[in-house]
Amino acid sequence: MTHSAHHPLPFISEPTATDSAISVRGLTKRFGEFTAVSGIDFDVARGEIFGFLGPNGSGKTTTMRMLTGTIAPQSGSIRILGEDVVASPEKVKRRIGYMSQKFSLFEDLTVDENLRFYAGVYDLPADEFVKQRAYVLEMAGLVGREKELTANLSVGWKQRLALGAATIHEPELLFLDEPTSGVDPVARRHFWDLLYDLAGQGVTLFVTTHYMEEATQCGRLAFMYAGRIIAEGSPREIREQHLLDIGDRDDSGRLRTASIEDVFVRLVTREREEAGR
Amino acid sequence: MAPSTAELAIDARRLCRRFGDVQAVDGVDLRVRPGGVFGLLGPDGAGKSTLIRMLATVLTPNSGDALIFGDSVVHAHRRITPRIGYMSQRFSMYLDLSVSENLEFFARIRGVPAALRRARSASLLESMELAEFSDRQAQFLSGGMKQKLMLASTLMHEPDLLLLDEPTTGVDPLSRLEFWRIIADLRAAEKTILVATPYMDEAERCTDIAFMDAGHIPHTGTPAEVKSLVPGTLFEVAAPDPRAALAAVCSASGVTSAHLYGDVVRVLSAPGGPDARELLTHMNAVGIHATDVQPADVDMEAAFAYLAEQAGDAA
Numbered sequence: 282m283t284h285s286a287h288h289p290l291p292f293i294s295e296p297t298a299t300d301s302a303i304s305v306r307g308l309t310k311r312f313g314e315f316t317a318v319s320g321i322d323f324d325v326a327r328g329e330i331f332g333f334l335g336p337n338g339s340g341k342t343t344t345m346r347m348l349t350g351t352i353a354p355q356s357g358s359i360r361i362l363g364e365d366v367v368a369s370p371e372k373v374k375r376r377i378g379y380m381s382q383k384f385s386l387f388e389d390l391t392v393d394e395n396l397r398f399y400a401g402v403y404d405l406p407a408d409e410f411v412k413q414r415a416y417v418l419e420m421a422g423l424v425g426r427e428k429e430l431t432a433n434l435s436v437g438w439k440q441r442l443a444l445g446a447a448t449i450h451e452p453e454l455l456f457l458d459e460p461t462s463g464v465d466p467v468a469r470r471h472f473w474d475l476l477y478d479l480a481g482q483g484v485t486l487f488v489t490t491h492y493m494e495e496a497t498q499c500g501r502l503a504f505m506y507a508g509r510i511i512a513e514g515s516p517r518e519i520r521e522q523h524l525l526d527i528g529d530r531d532d533s534g535r536l537r538t539a540s541i542e543d544v545f546v547r548l549v550t551r552e553r554e555e556a557g558r
Numbered sequence: 559m560a561p562s563t564a565e566l567a568i569d570a571r572r573l574c575r576r577f578g579d580v581q582a583v584d585g586v587d588l589r590v591r592p593g594g595v596f597g598l599l600g601p602d603g604a605g606k607s608t609l610i611r612m613l614a615t616v617l618t619p620n621s622g623d624a625l626i627f628g629d630s631v632v633h634a635h636r637r638i639t640p641r642i643g644y645m646s647q648r649f650s651m652y653l654d655l656s657v658s659e660n661l662e663f664f665a666r667i668r669g670v671p672a673a674l675r676r677a678r679s680a681s682l683l684e685s686m687e688l689a690e691f692s693d694r695q696a697q698f699l700s701g702g703m704k705q706k707l708m709l710a711s712t713l714m715h716e717p718d719l720l721l722l723d724e725p726t727t728g729v730d731p732l733s734r735l736e737f738w739r740i741i742a743d744l745r746a747a748e749k750t751i752l753v754a755t756p757y758m759d760e761a762e763r764c765t766d767i768a769f770m771d772a773g774h775i776p777h778t779g780t781p782a783e784v785k786s787l788v789p790g791t792l793f794e795v796a797a798p799d800p801r802a803a804l805a806a807v808c809s810a811s812g813v814t815s816a817h818l819y820g821d822v823v824r825v826l827s828a829p830g831g832p833d834a835r836e837l838l839t840h841m842n843a844v845g846i847h848a849t850d851v852q853p854a855d856v857d858m859e860a861a862f863a864y865l866a867e868q869a870g871d872a873a
């Protein structure tokens with residue numbers, strides 16, 4: 282966020298890897314013969330909403346699992362909030378939150394019990410739990426439903442509870458893997474308002490989505506294809522870079538502005554053609 | 559003239575289903591013509607899956623009935639099952655079988671002849687971008703690949719009626735386009751499709767849609783008819799800070815609702831509410847710079863938000 286090139290302040294040095302929330306170099310993951318993630322590099326600034334896009338099976342979840350220290354890479358480096366995650370995955374555990382593709386909630390526990398469970402996972406002291414629990418219930422709109430069984434909540438509520446569980450320990454960085462998949466349009470909008478509130482509080486967000494209008498709301502995007510990053514930039518940059526590429530004209534012959542969805546379709550189609558089909 | 563019962567693919571009457579204290583489906587009447595693509599929309603928890611499960615004969619109604627091609631789901635489900643294909647929201651493939659083994663297995667139990675199985679499996683795997691992973695065990699697929707495998711498996715036998723419960727959840731944009739191409743082919747072959755979806759661009763592709771809320775279906779019609787239920791005019795506001803612009807327009811009187819869509823704000827102005835110029839003036843007055851305000855067609859996204867809000871107010 283600090284662009285020292287434009288506003289030279291003598292006491293602020295050039296941003297280095299330790300200033301970023303996430304800094305990844307040469308990250309690679311193989312499953313047997315198959316390379317799921319193939320030497321990717323990227324940086325995510327603190328406080329940024331970073332959108333991670335790509336077709337099914339392109340390696341998004343695998344990357345996220347490496348970043349959260351859930352699985353180990355074959356090679357490459359990962360710095361999260363200045364810590365080396367490959368060497369010591371435990372170090373950042375308390376400072377990050379992870380909402381996985383299948384909301385990891387216990388269906389047979391109540392709302393309250395799920396929050397308690399996650400507070401336990403993150404060793405939250407009792408007084409902090411009381412405070413955070415109140416905040417999370419309020420945020421998720423679940424006040425008065427603490428004793429309800431999670432299985433009985435509809436998808437939209439489960440999703441907000443899962444967000445609450447992932448943020449119960451006030452993480453500085455939050456990983457969200459398709460948090461809005463299968464959620465209705467109104468609930469998705471509310472959810473993005475919550476994400477913006479978190480970003481406003483300085484939380485860095487790393488999020489995957491297959492909804493291209495959500496992607497447009499991110500600060501910066503990376504496109505994965507077959508384990509590689511094939512495009513990167515702000516939504517506007519990406520659209521402008523690929524405008525000529527797309528070259529669609531409207532009825533009056535003007536170049537049509539490409540949407541992120543147009544770009545997605547073009548990029549993937551181009552990669553597939555280049556792969557020789 | 560209304561088609562007679564036997565001509566309808568689905569004819570549900572006063573269909574009800576309760577779970578404990580919750581009336582999940584509460585007296586639903588639904589008629590679906592053969593050869594159409596019928597979209598089922600509604601907020602989470604509206605009862606869409608429960609309705610679909612009853613139509614698929616995997617859940618018995620508490621009261622009411624539904625006729626599928628004239629046969630009752632309560633009394634004649636054996637006659638119905640061979641004619642329908644049902645895709646649930648849960649992953650129901652064998653995790654230890656490969657992609658192609660799963661397809662082969664499910665097509666065989668549905669009685670698809672061997673030659674047809676090979677041809678269809680090859681073409682579906684190709685269009686779903688799964689061909690190069692046909693030997694991979696299902697447990698090692700990504701979330702969206704699993705979803706596409708289920709979709710392919712449902713499409714292997716070409717039943718007269720397909721009941722699809724959010725088939726494209728987690729599926730990438732290109733594969734969704736491919737899926738809708740397949741749906742168009744099935745429709746051309748006069749199959750009937752009922753599909754629940756949270757994607758409003760998919761709803762636009764349906765021939766008819768039903769909006770479901772709290773166990774009821776208050777509205778059905780073509781996409782154009784459903785969108786015409788929304789009173790007022792929709793405007794698109796472009797602004798350097800769309801979130802600030804959103805907050806600003808919400809405070810204007812005569813604005814029914816507003817939401818962010820990508821990087822523009824979509825504003826629904828009530829009949830007699832502000833026009834484009836008045837919206838600009840209002841935003842200027844509260845110190846928000848907007849670069850452009852243009853009238854736009856009401857889209858399904860706006861219609862959904864409007865109908866959901868209305869239903870919520872009525873409850």
Ligand SMILES: Nc1ncnc2c1ncn2[C@@H]1O[C@H](COP(=O)(O)OP(=O)(O)OP(=O)(O)O)[C@@H](O)[C@H]1O
Pocket residue numbers: 312315317335336337338339340341342343344694698699700701702703728730
């Ligand atoms: N444990 C595993 N063993 C073998 N292959 C795996 C394993 N886990 C993932 N893969 C493969 O790695 C590739 C990337 O999967 P990943 O889950 O990262 O994709 P994704 O981009 O998250 O896709 P989606 O959009 O469908 O969620 C896929 O081809 C997947 O089948």
Ligand SMILES: [Mg+2]
Pocket residue numbers: 341342343382458700701702
């Ligand atoms: Mg994934």
